[in-house]
Amino acid sequence: MSLLKAEGLGIQFGGLKAVDEFNFEMNQNQLYGLIGPNGAGKTTVFNLLTGVYKPTSGQIIFNGKSLLKMTPTQITQLGIARTFQNIRLFKKMSVIDNVKVGLHHSQNYSLLSSILHLPSYFKGEEAMHEMAMSLLRVFDLEKYADVKAGNLPYGKQRKLEIARALATSPKLLLLDEPAAGMNPIETEELMETIKIVREKFSIAILLIEHDMKLVMGICEKIAVLNFGTVLAFGTPDEIKNNPDVIAAYLGNEE
Amino acid sequence: MKKKQIKDLIISFIAALVIYGLIMFLMSAGVVDYYWSGILIMACINVILATSLNLASGYLGQLTLGHAGFMSVGAYTSALCSLYLHLPFLLSLLIGAIAACLIGILIGIPTLRLKGDYLCIITLAFNEIIRVIMLNLSITNGAKGLMGFQAMNIDFSVYFISAVITIYVIYCVVKSRHGRAIISICEDETASELSGIPTSYYKILAFAISAFFAGVAGGLYAQYMGMLVPSTFDYNKSVEILVMVVLGGLGNLKGSIIAAIVMTILPEYLRAFADYRMLLYAVVLIAAMIIKEKNLGPRIKSKFFKNKTVEVDD
Amino acid sequence: MEFLTQIINGLSTGGMYALVAIGYTMVYGIAKMINFAHGEIIMVGAYLAYVMTSIVKVPIIVSVLVAIAGCALLGVVTEKVAYKPLRNSGSLAVLITAIGVSYLLQNLFLILFGSAARTFPQFMPSGTVSLFGAHITYVALLSLVLTFICTGLLLLFINKTKLGKAMRAVSEDRGAAELMGINVNTTISLTFAIGSGLGAIAGIIYGMSYSLINPYLGAMLGIKAFIAAVLGGIGSIQGAMVGGLIIGVAEAFTISYISSAFSDAVVFGILIFILLVKPAGLFGQNMREKV
Incomplete structure (x- = not known):
């Protein structure tokens, strides 16, 4: 059984079909890429998969369950986590608290036990702290634990966003342009981190990226989106040599 | 971490105890007269109102203008419980608070989808509707006012302890995983949802707790005044x-406490005017907002205290 | 013809609300703030007309012009002094400052004129006309006519003139408008001037309709007019007019068929209903958050 399956997925804004007949399938622990020209509907696909937008047609099955009637919160709890193109951290909260928000459901001490300071409160907080720190360590962020997230440099903010997403213990991680605004060295570093994350947490990753070196370097398979539909799907080499893809990116020369 | 938190709590409780002892001593020594002890009681009530509203407007970030509505629900419910059911004061107070909390949930469920100015104006509308209802019910005695429900033997201690409990509970809420969820909604609701936080639940929760304590403040206010009029x-x-x-300061408990006390006591000194x-209050309000928002505070300070260096963070 | 009389009475109060609501909607559209002090501007307009006519004793037309100009100036000055420094702050800071301005004006006029009501001078003969059997006062008729004229002129101004186009541009996207060479400060000032000028007319209509004015008259009037603006869809001038008329009629009906005690509650009830069912209002556009 596949982890994620989208069938005939589509959404319309007014008369505009932003995504149309989107078919896609992913299995556990795979690393796929989603590319396409600007405005092709890549982020819209992420928004559909995470429940931010409700599709006007089609079906999404995740882990055997339909996501259509679920709220973004439920979908996240079911195991899809994501990052955002325009980093959306809780800027005024500390780095570690950002991760702890993601860890919210890892503990279940009640409001009453925190008011009465019962042992379950301390135990829960302690456990959360440990888990958050070990996640920060993966991304070399542990020494910034008490810094306000908004004060981190750009590249580290991107990493923190991935850490926060991982804190929700997802089965599938969606990364929306993780290398945007990074220099080549940072991008290189990021590629390593993504590989480590996939190994360490044994999760599936789907990423949107414009940096072709990154996409071609780490993705097993790539889907190319154009005008809201899947134009091509295959290994990096197949995509590189696909005439349709070249035409979509560079324009048709007739 | 655990140790530090407990240490902070103990220090705060000792501080509260010292303040309490001092006030009680001054009262018994006659330094704080009847008039001023009334003002101190109002300060306690305002501390409860400000800290509880801070949970909804500061931490949760939902701009509401209906806190007085919840206060009046608490005030009237507890007064009516004392008057007609002859319940002991603390039980009436609790029932009043629960009533305010329920009304808070009832209003919160449909309205908390709205944001910013819209939420502000809709809570204002509910506030006014509650007032009109209180004005026209026969049981509340309308504009003529409700009287005769005051309990005996309720002194400053009850008001002070209520304020301390309110501050403590809100502090605990904020310092828990529930509090982090609430603050994350204020920071970025979509990101919070997509981090798995059930945002609607936490919005209602914060709103309900906030309304509960507004109800407590209302019940205490009723007891202190001995008469209620809807206006x-x-x-x-x-x-x-x-x-x-x-x-x-939004999301600043200490700030709320200090502001509530200052804004209760300061007007008494302005009675001469x-x-x-x-008029002065209005001018101060406008000036304070501009100074605060433009971050002029440190700059003004530096004009008066030249030796200090100034940092302006933007 | 009780029913028809109530409708027309409602429409004329509604006209007054509409004129105030237009001020709210314009300011909200351009400055993205609820100008809580707008109600007080109306009060100031009423008092200016009263002072000019009853104390300075100038002709009616002069006092009307003075009231309009005075309010326009007051609107511009409040914006420059109190709101402009907070233009990039959160809505909470602006809201509280606006409430501060409202307290300031209210209390200033309390000190100047006392809390006792003053008798507003008679600007036009009291009397009624019969229309399909309904009795309508001259004032009610004037209020309605003025509302339509003002709204019409304003719509023409906004849609047909260059300054109007600038206003629309600023309300759409302030930053982009600035880059296109539009003077944002002037445009915002102009908006406050027009909104406040219309407020002065509303204040004078208030004085003529109720013949008594006091420094508190703007508070509830302002809130009701704001509700009218929300009902019509904030930012839409036609919406503000329709919203104002609906609120006026709803209020007149509540007073005559239910109870005057509940007229405020009904108006607030309408607001709650519209915000829960169609928050964008009758003529407003839905906004979608970008993720």
């Missing part, structure tokens, strides 16, 4: 509470 709880009262929260008092 006390109009939107101007809500504005007054919101101003305390904003001047004290009589007619000009409200």
